[in-house]
Amino acid sequence: MALLALAGIMALPSTVFASGKSDAAAVQKQTATFFWANYDGVTEDYRKGLQDAFNKVDPNYQIDIIPVSWDQLKDKLTTALAGGKPPDISVIGTRWLLEYNDMNQLVPPGDYVSPATIDDIFAGAKEGVVNGKLMGLPVAAGARFLAINNSITTAVPKTMEELETMAIAANKPPEHYGLFMVGQKNAELTEFAYYFYAAGGDFFAKNPDGSFGKSLVNSPAGIKALTFMNKLANQDKVVEDGYLGMTRIQGHPLFYAGKIGYVMIGAWVESAMKQAGATFPVTYAQIPPFAGQKSTPLIITDSIAFFKGGKNLKAAGKFIDFWYQSEWKGKFDELAGFPPVTKKASSLPAFNTPMYKVMAEANVNAKGWPLIATWDQCQDVIWDAISKVYLQTATPKDALDAAAAAIDKINNIK
């Protein structure tokens, strides 16, 4: 009550001043807020340019694009939602959709975005469907792949075992290293997922009703993946020095600087290399499976969510229409390095390159993150298990057994 009273007192002057404006302007002018995830490769100039371009179209509908780093995005959104002041729209990891939908925080984008925009999105990209309704518009979707610095090696591995051999051959520290590895916990578990999926692993068992069951992170595939990662880092020593202190953001510049032979990466690599002034030739290939397994790369999909508590959802819908139907979306895809999700952008020549061909092939068998509301906690537990193995305080089996037990406890599975 005290807060309401306070808010009332504080709002009073603005109400008095607002009464001087014309009624039409007061009703019509809307400024939507958009939490914009900072994608590697997408520049600040692009963000500002897009904002200015939309804001010129119709003074009654404005957008405020607020840049947020990926590491902070979930926290910022949770805080905003908890405080009852969500943005109108936000980029989110598609895996978060379920969580926000469970909290009853979302509205279907179709309520505000025109059918023309939604129809222009490839059907296969519409992953953000919950209970049969499209709750998140795809903004970026792309499988991860292997990039090879041809000034160090041209050998293309067909299996993980071959990758190990080739990385050993390419390794010549401190001039350059065979393979890139992330050793410091960061927002995502991508590194482990590359190897885990390559070993045929799944994070969870599936119940007959389609829901997730017990954790399978300690399955033979999990143990094989982590044992292999540990061997590369601590026995073969083919990864960059100091990998334990490196996040992805800190470490990828090593590849752009020509100091890494093999890196498992996303399609932002081309624009990031261009921005870093890298000139060495690169070839792209699938992330190889372990011998006897089929290639199963990780695919990352991000969506745009519309929040029920947003006050300017109409302006937000108009902004999405503008963005997706203009050249701006194609430019975004090109900079972020994701294959286009819209038919219009896919016809652009920028996407007819060897890298996008590799990504298109990778999409066939690619697998995403499990859509489970507690995923952030689960991946944190798995990260700790990986760190224990790297620090040599636990064996892969012991670390993953403990992680699986902790994950089952988080998910209330006995």
Added chain:
Amino acid sequence: MSERVLTPHNKLRVREARLAYALLLPAVVCVTGFMIYPLVYVFLMSVFKTNRLGWLVKFVGLTNFGTVLSDIEFWRVTGRSLLWTTLAVFMKTFLGMVIAMLLNVQFRGQKMARMLFIAPWASSVPISVLLWSWVYNPQFGLLNHTLKITGIWPNPPVWLGYPISGFFAAIWVDIWIGVPFMALVFLSGMQSIPEELYESADMDGVNNFQKFKFITLPSILRIVQISTLLSALWTFNDFNAIYILTGGGPVNSTDILITSIYKNAFVYARFDQAAVMAIITFIILTSLSVVYARYYFKEDV
């Protein structure tokens, strides 16, 4: 009943008092709204089950306290927080004192030196910590590069990659940011000591250490006490250094209470348990302040 007659002078005083209350009212409302309300809400969260947005769902009494207090990780984090605070405050006080004494000596460029010493404290803390994260970077970092090329340490450690080195690397950054404040307040205290005391000491043949022990330190003791208390409160709650440098890792081995509260609330969405930890932090810091205040005011009498 006699009616009190107000003289024009008294009327003016009453009017002034009313105006003073009216002017104070917004501040009182703000303080109540922004300090009392969050405290009450955190207390409520600690005795309720909360949903993933921190909204109260069901009254559970002291269950959340039981869950937190029976978790061995909580005690590890609490112990680490106390160690972190003790080491950092001790070092900040010691280095602050040394720097203050150096800056209290007249020399050419003294003003410039004082300004430079303030820079770490005047800069934005997250930006300073980010800069240090690059200094510690094992590949590009200034520290390891310097150690390697000078031959001082041909194979320097990955500072942020291991539990012990990560903890001390983070403590150093906290010290680096906090020392200028301590130095500044000690220096201001030193400058208020009458010069005659030192001149008399010189005539009595007192050496520098004795001057420090018997003149400088007793004269600024109050300032030292209050600044170490403030520093302890800030250091205990220093979120930036650990969160930005190590994120509490590896394997939560550098987490302190404040980073653990944040993780519980915003990563694990366990707002109820985070609230319990926040209340325990509040109790620890309030107890520290009360003990300090009693000691401080007792000495005054």
